[in-house]
Amino acid sequence: MRATLIYGAGDVRVETVADPKVAQATDAVVRVVRSCICGSDLWPYGGMPAQENGRPIGHEFLGVVEETGADVTSVRKGDLVVAPFVWSDNTCEFCREGLQTSCLHGGGWGADGVDGGQGEAVRVPQADGTLVKLPHTEDEDLLASMLTLSDVFATGHHAAVTAGVKQGKTVTVIGDGAVGLSAVLAAKRLGAERIVLMGRHQVRTDLGREFGATEVVAERGDEGIERVRELTGGHGTHTVLECVGTKPAFEMGLGVVRAGGALSRVGVPQYPEGPIGRQVFMRNVTITGGVAPARHYIPELLPDVLEGRYQPGRVFDRTIGLSDVPAGYQAMADREALKVLIKP
Amino acid sequence: MRATLIYGAGDVRVETVADPKVAQATDAVVRVVRSCICGSDLWPYGGMPAQENGRPIGHEFLGVVEETGADVTSVRKGDLVVAPFVWSDNTCEFCREGLQTSCLHGGGWGADGVDGGQGEAVRVPQADGTLVKLPHTEDEDLLASMLTLSDVFATGHHAAVTAGVKQGKTVTVIGDGAVGLSAVLAAKRLGAERIVLMGRHQVRTDLGREFGATEVVAERGDEGIERVRELTGGHGTHTVLECVGTKPAFEMGLGVVRAGGALSRVGVPQYPEGPIGRQVFMRNVTITGGVAPARHYIPELLPDVLEGRYQPGRVFDRTIGLSDVPAGYQAMADREALKVLIKP
Numbered sequence: 001m002r003a004t005l006i007y008g009a010g011d012v013r014v015e016t017v018a019d020p021k022v023a024q025a026t027d028a029v030v031r032v033v034r035s036c037i038c039g040s041d042l043w044p045y046g047g048m049p050a051q052e053n054g055r056p057i058g059h060e061f062l063g064v065v066e067e068t069g070a071d072v073t074s075v076r077k078g079d080l081v082v083a084p085f086v087w088s089d090n091t092c093e094f095c096r097e098g099l100q101t102s103c104l105h106g107g108g109w110g111a112d113g114v115d116g117g118q119g120e121a122v123r124v125p126q127a128d129g130t131l132v133k134l135p136h137t138e139d140e141d142l143l144a145s146m147l148t149l150s151d152v153f154a155t156g157h158h159a160a161v162t163a164g165v166k167q168g169k170t171v172t173v174i175g176d177g178a179v180g181l182s183a184v185l186a187a188k189r190l191g192a193e194r195i196v197l198m199g200r201h202q203v204r205t206d207l208g209r210e211f212g213a214t215e216v217v218a219e220r221g222d223e224g225i226e227r228v229r230e231l232t233g234g235h236g237t238h239t240v241l242e243c244v245g246t247k248p249a250f251e252m253g254l255g256v257v258r259a260g261g262a263l264s265r266v267g268v269p270q271y272p273e274g275p276i277g278r279q280v281f282m283r284n285v286t287i288t289g290g291v292a293p294a295r296h297y298i299p300e301l302l303p304d305v306l307e308g309r310y311q312p313g314r315v316f317d318r319t320i321g322l323s324d325v326p327a328g329y330q331a332m333a334d335r336e337a338l339k340v341l342i343k344p
Numbered sequence: 345m346r347a348t349l350i351y352g353a354g355d356v357r358v359e360t361v362a363d364p365k366v367a368q369a370t371d372a373v374v375r376v377v378r379s380c381i382c383g384s385d386l387w388p389y390g391g392m393p394a395q396e397n398g399r400p401i402g403h404e405f406l407g408v409v410e411e412t413g414a415d416v417t418s419v420r421k422g423d424l425v426v427a428p429f430v431w432s433d434n435t436c437e438f439c440r441e442g443l444q445t446s447c448l449h450g451g452g453w454g455a456d457g458v459d460g461g462q463g464e465a466v467r468v469p470q471a472d473g474t475l476v477k478l479p480h481t482e483d484e485d486l487l488a489s490m491l492t493l494s495d496v497f498a499t500g501h502h503a504a505v506t507a508g509v510k511q512g513k514t515v516t517v518i519g520d521g522a523v524g525l526s527a528v529l530a531a532k533r534l535g536a537e538r539i540v541l542m543g544r545h546q547v548r549t550d551l552g553r554e555f556g557a558t559e560v561v562a563e564r565g566d567e568g569i570e571r572v573r574e575l576t577g578g579h580g581t582h583t584v585l586e587c588v589g590t591k592p593a594f595e596m597g598l599g600v601v602r603a604g605g606a607l608s609r610v611g612v613p614q615y616p617e618g619p620i621g622r623q624v625f626m627r628n629v630t631i632t633g634g635v636a637p638a639r640h641y642i643p644e645l646l647p648d649v650l651e652g653r654y655q656p657g658r659v660f661d662r663t664i665g666l667s668d669v670p671a672g673y674q675a676m677a678d679r680e681a682l683k684v685l686i687k688p
């Protein structure tokens with residue numbers, strides 16, 4: 001089959017690799033129907049040291065089950081399924097608590113002999129624990145929205161849930177990428193009273209407004225903090241959803257969070273240490289979030305997507321075939337595309 | 345009156361200062377019956393630059409109301425009252441949310457013309473919002489336990505509450521000082537299933553066991569982490585109550601907290617930056633806590649203290665008069681005393 005491999009910064013190739021086969025009784029093989037490129041794929045695309053052997057990449061996909069191992073009972077050949085961005089058994093003590101990202105028997109896509117998601121097919125370990133069955137559809141928009149359950153919508157939701165967004169709460173979302181916009185939508189869905197979106201790309205912030213942002217702040221750093229504080233009587237918002245991952249974004253988050261509030265991080269932190277000293281302590285600010293257990297959230301989010309109440313798939317603004325994946329990476333890196341959908 | 349002033353590291357003096365008087369209609373003057381020395385007083389005692397004028401110190405006290413301003417309605421002359429370690433109006437938006445430490449019209453003891461707690465009397469601003477009435481008693485143990493509502497027991501409780509301690513949860517308490525032991529007691533009170541106390545002073549950890557610790561780990565650093573992980577199937581505890589405030593204590597806390605768990609800090613952090621990068625993120629660890637809104641917790645904790653179900657006053661292991669306060673500081677700094685009670 002053809003699949004995407006990354007060889008280093010700026011070097012993504014689509015190549016022919018071995019066809020996936022059921023290797024364990026708990027595996028399934030899924031023919032990919034839709035995949036996509038993630039903001040977090042841009043970190044290695046931006047800075048990975050060159051290596052001789054490519055590594056499979058991509059961790060968001062939905063597709064049709066082609067083959068299942070003898071122990072797989074929850075899905076069967078022909079089912080349309082979505083996979084969260086990590087695989088998990090869904091039975092260990094962490095999975096039972098809803099933290100499938102810490103599954104004792106789980107792992108990531110594109111590592112340890114498991115395929116990446118940006119290819120024609122994927123061997124899915126722990127298929128019963130990992131895959132969630134979807135209704136068959138030809139509706140392009142619905143397919144796109146269902147695909148976001150794999151990562152971005154679930155990740156935005158995780159930010160909102162861990163920060164404690166609910167009816168009556170004020171929210172600042174930092175970042176107008178696909179996760180930031182998904183976080184706006186998730187905050188709206190949870191009943192946030194007011195959603196301030198911090199971002200500078202008007203096409204994106206316009207979508208953010210459609211998703212539920214009540215205000216947009218284009219300024220950054222101290223100026224951005226000042227602006228959000230002005231909007232909130234000087235105090236900041238109860239919750240901050242930090243959807244970027246850089247230290248300046250985190251620092252800005254601390255500047256706009258209200259005393260007693262929570263800052264949730266869902267952008268992978270690109271900094272080993274952060275300013276969590278006296279100021280954070282004296283203001284009782286909680287720092288929460290982390291890698292989102294998408295598998296846990298899919299059953300809750302799916303009905304709203306199926307019934308069209310929320311359309312997180314609107315974050316996709318470009319659709320490409322598999323051979324165009326390298327160009328898709330470049331378009332996202334250049335910020336020409338917000339999020340790229342792949343039809344293999 | 346006589347009161348304690350700090351002039352710099354190692355330099356605490358008891359001197360004659362102006363008698364407190366009602367200055368605002370919302371003030372009360374309280375004659376101090378019991379006060380004490382706090383672990384956090386040891387930070388300036390250890391490192392404050394020498395200065396010409398002393399500054400009043402002490403922030404924990406209970407006493408008898410001597411005089412009230414015209415607007416004070418909730419307490420009156422002759423009442424026994426306890427003061428939390430900050431004063432607050434108890435009516436602003438933060439106070440109404442239970443975050444009196446961020447009161448818009450509040451402040452600290454020993455600053456801006458307000459007396460410290462380690463003296464014969466104190467002018468209490470915002471008396472209605474700050475003071476909580478207690479029953480009169482001659483019971484020394486009860487007086488000591490009621491005094492801990494001013495800070496240490498409330499602070500230990502804040503650690504436990506913000507970390508999410510409840511029935512069935514496992515807890516690690518870092519630090520066997522008065523706050524650490526109070527946190528053990530608070531965790532026990534909230535129904536923790538298992539409480540691992542990390543501390544090396546056997547007299548203190550013995551009291552910790554009486555307060556509810558199920559295991560004591562004397563090792564520190566990597567060895568300490570290893571030990572707690574061994575005790576918990578390799579995963580660590582759901583909650584960590586960090587009651588020290590140093591960076592190594594925080595790092596140890598991150599090492600023993602279970603994925604998806606929470607580390608609450610109630611020791612004032614003595615570090616501007618901390619390791620909150622990828623590891624914390626991938627494990628979905630929440631960092632919470634902060635300066636405890638004791639005023640918020642007193643009504644909840646007081647009945648258990650009055651009825652003798654909990655005896656947090658057992659953390660006091662030395663009682664002194666006001667003139668011995670400098671020696672009391674030294675005894676706590678030398679770890680000869682766990683917590684020093686003052687009878688002015």
